Amino acid sequence: MIVRVGHLYPDYLNIYADRGNIAVLTRRAALRGHELVVDALGIGDPVQPGEHDLLYVGGGQDREQTLVAPDLAEKGLQIREAVASGAALLAVCGGYQLLGRGYRGRDGALMPGAALFAHETVAGTTRMIGDVLLECELEPGVRHSLAGFENHAGRTLLDPGAEPLGRVVHGFGNDGESGFEGCRVGRAVGTYLHGPLLPRNPWLADWLLGQALAHASGGDPPTLEALPDELEAEAFRVSAERARARGGRR
Amino acid sequence: MSVRLGLETMAARAVGTVSRAAGRGGGTTLPGKLLWKVDPGAVDALAARLSSGVALVSATNGKTTTTAMAARILGAEHRLAWNRAGANLLSGVASALVSSRAADLGLFEVDEGALPEAIARTRPRAVSLANLFRDQLDRYGELELVAERWRTAVRGLPDETTLVVNADDPLVADLAEGRERVLRFGVDDPRHARPALQHAADSKYCVRCGTPYTYAAAYVGHLGDYRCTACGHARPPLDVAAREIDLNGLTGSRFRLEGPLGDVDVALSLPGLYNVYNAVAAASLAFALGASPAAVRDGLAAFSAAFGRFERIPSGSKTIVVLLIKNPAAANEALRTLETGIPPVLVVALNDAIADGQDVSWIWDVDFEPLLPHVGRVVATGDRAAELGVRLVYGGLPEDRLEVVPPLEAALDRGLELVEAGTDLVILPTYTAMLALRGILTKRGMVRPYWDGAAP
Numbered sequence: 001m002i003v004r005v006g007h008l009y010p011d012y013l014n015i016y017a018d019r020g021n022i023a024v025l026t027r028r029a030a031l032r033g034h035e036l037v038v039d040a041l042g043i044g045d046p047v048q049p050g051e052h053d054l055l056y057v058g059g060g061q062d063r064e065q066t067l068v069a070p071d072l073a074e075k076g077l078q079i080r081e082a083v084a085s086g087a088a089l090l091a092v093c094g095g096y097q098l099l100g101r102g103y104r105g106r107d108g109a110l111m112p113g114a115a116l117f118a119h120e121t122v123a124g125t126t127r128m129i130g131d132v133l134l135e136c137e138l139e140p141g142v143r144h145s146l147a148g149f150e151n152h153a154g155r156t157l158l159d160p161g162a163e164p165l166g167r168v169v170h171g172f173g174n175d176g177e178s179g180f181e182g183c184r185v186g187r188a189v190g191t192y193l194h195g196p197l198l199p200r201n202p203w204l205a206d207w208l209l210g211q212a213l214a215h216a217s218g219g220d221p222p223t224l225e226a227l228p229d230e231l232e233a234e235a236f237r238v239s240a241e242r243a244r245a246r247g248g249r250r
Numbered sequence: 251m252s253v254r255l256g257l258e259t260m261a262a263r264a265v266g267t268v269s270r271a272a273g274r275g276g277g278t279t280l281p282g283k284l285l286w287k288v289d290p291g292a293v294d295a296l297a298a299r300l301s302s303g304v305a306l307v308s309a310t311n312g313k314t315t316t317t318a319m320a321a322r323i324l325g326a327e328h329r330l331a332w333n334r335a336g337a338n339l340l341s342g343v344a345s346a347l348v349s350s351r352a353a354d355l356g357l358f359e360v361d362e363g364a365l366p367e368a369i370a371r372t373r374p375r376a377v378s379l380a381n382l383f384r385d386q387l388d389r390y391g392e393l394e395l396v397a398e399r400w401r402t403a404v405r406g407l408p409d410e411t412t413l414v415v416n417a418d419d420p421l422v423a424d425l426a427e428g429r430e431r432v433l434r435f436g437v438d439d440p441r442h443a444r445p446a447l448q449h450a451a452d453s454k455y456c457v458r459c460g461t462p463y464t465y466a467a468a469y470v471g472h473l474g475d476y477r478c479t480a481c482g483h484a485r486p487p488l489d490v491a492a493r494e495i496d497l498n499g500l501t502g503s504r505f506r507l508e509g510p511l512g513d514v515d516v517a518l519s520l521p522g523l524y525n526v527y528n529a530v531a532a533a534s535l536a537f538a539l540g541a542s543p544a545a546v547r548d549g550l551a552a553f554s555a556a557f558g559r560f561e562r563i564p565s566g567s568k569t570i571v572v573l574l575i576k577n578p579a580a581a582n583e584a585l586r587t588l589e590t591g592i593p594p595v596l597v598v599a600l601n602d603a604i605a606d607g608q609d610v611s612w613i614w615d616v617d618f619e620p621l622l623p624h625v626g627r628v629v630a631t632g633d634r635a636a637e638l639g640v641r642l643v644y645g646g647l648p649e650d651r652l653e654v655v656p657p658l659e660a661a662l663d664r665g666l667e668l669v670e671a672g673t674d675l676v677i678l679p680t681y682t683a684m685l686a687l688r689g690i691l692t693k694r695g696m697v698r699p700y701w702d703g704a705a706p
Binding site: 014015020 | 384
């Protein structure tokens with residue numbers, strides 16, 4: 001099956017190895033006989049709800065983020081419609097922030113976001129940097145750990161009732177206080193974890209792939225054939241060990 | 251010398267001797283750390299005593315090599331105080347000042363973040379600023395943050411200081427706008443331009459208006475001949491340029507160095523266009539300090555390599571070639587020097603200590619892809635060997651050509667075992683892996699400890 005991916009602003013938001021996440025999805029799809037077709041969506045390119053099975057928004061440095069923010073806010077309605085109709089989405093770091101209601105700078109002004117996730121990000125004075133370990137339960141009763149690296153000054157505050165991606169075991173997470181990390185709406189997931197995220201957390205790559213395939217077929221997420229993932233497991237183990245030893249402390 | 255400064259300096263020297271004698275990493279920053287702790291103002295006083303003044307070199311990539319090249323050129327005319335082993339914080343500068351009693355010229359590479367304080371304390375005659383790339387974001391912060399520090403530092407420069415900038419880096423070139431004493435250098439040979447900007451290119455957007463630059467030629471990362479079609483901001487004319495460049499794989503390069511005092515042909519025994527940039531930066535700094543084109547040509551021709559950056563080490567019938575990789579831009583250029591002769595065996599060592607960057611995501615921004623289908627075997631090693639293995643496999647390396655051997659010494663031996671007699675084993679280590687590798691090779695008697703250095 002063809003999985004259509006809309007990669008937003010790859011020329012601007014590509015820090016912290018965002019292309020690694022795409023490479024992992026591509027290869028893991030191919031190993032199961034599916035083909036990932038990736039469209040680059042730049043400034044001024046419309047997001048057509050229904051056209052893509054998975055949307056990806058990466059992270060950028062402040063300057064690049066500021067350059068794309070107004071365009072992303074304009075695409076907000078289409079992105080919300082796409083997710084409401086079952087498209088999967090992964091947003092990392094800057095992309096995660098910009099998909100909330102907005103980013104409030106130190107001067108108090110709000111830079112509006114795409115308002116997919118029910119959160120607002122507030123500029124902080126110190127950066128939260130380090131290895132992170134999360135515990136997630138995306139499907140009831142199915143628990144997974146997620147290991148990554150975070151580096152952000154913004155504190156992301158979830159609205160009451162908003163669903164986090166996971167609970168922080170080691171590290172800072174959204175705001176360094178709540179114990180929450182990331183946000184989830186339907187098949188959309190946002191997180192501060194890069195490193196990149198998917199290579200050492202293949203279960204999440206497969207979950208996203210399953211959701212995207214479900215959108216493509218109009219049915220339920222298929223059961224994907226298991227892969228050996230020995231190197232991936234070792235990479236995860238070392239990364240999780242780092243988070244235990246030196247992850248940010250709340 | 252004031253009595254107090256004299257005593258502090260003697261104490262600091264004594265500690266340096268003890269530290270070297272104890273085999274604890276050369277004492278390159280220890281005595282300086284001591285002096286720096288006791289009396290930071292001593293750096294100002296020691297620097298002020300240098301009769302030919304101080305020159306500073308900073309950049310994301312190439313600081314150590316550029317400074318070593320400049321040392322080779324300037325060492326013919328001057329007695330240098332030089333932080334040759336790359337200890338580039340103020341404590342390292344203090345160390346070099348302490349250990350070079352008879353010096354008349356200070357030549358210091360300076361960490362990007364330490365530049366403002368180094369300028370304030372040493373009041374340099376010349377400052378060379380060569381490039382800004384994304385680098386260990388967990389450590390340095392975003393590019394713009396470093397750029398802002400540099401802007402502040404440059405504003406604080408005395409009027410009589412010559413600012414030497416890389417015209418090919420938009421962000422760096424812009425620092426010289428409005429200054430009178432400026433020397434702008436760059437590369438000018440479109441035959442060596444990349445077909446497209448690399449994935450990890452930074453500063454792609456006009457520093458004035460944010461429009462993407464159009465490149466007549468992109469040489470290394472975002473370095474090149476750029477122009478903004480919206481507002482007209484463009485690479486300024488070059489005062490010192492490398493033209494007619496011939497790259498010769500891992501063995502070196504030749505180019506024509508055109509400067510304000512005439513042109514010379516330069517032969518360099520270091521590989522890659524990035525080392526041409528380092529050479530032009532070193533030449534420009536030397537020109538700013540009064541060196542002649544002939545002295546520059548001779549110094550560059552006699553230069554072999556800076557500590558750990560590019561070393562060829564014989565090991566029996568085989569040769570170990572070490573190319574330091576520390577961020578995407580540096581790693582891309584190291585890989586590019588391998589494109590003309592893809593090595594049958596490659597050892598890549600990834601550590602994640604503070605000096606390497608604890609965040610290893612940068613390996614995904616490195617363009618390994620063109621190499622992976624052709625290389626015979628890759629040994630992934632270091633503290634994050636598995637992570638590196640995952641990256642290479644997802645990048646297209648067939649799994650049966652990958653070996654993951656985390657202990658560095660075992661990986662070195664495996665690499666040596668895999669290459670045939672008479673050929674090179676290419677090793678690409680991150681910073682602390684390079685130090686560890688040198689430690690192993692020193693123990694085996696194959697290289698000298700770094701504090702002995704190569705003769706300047």
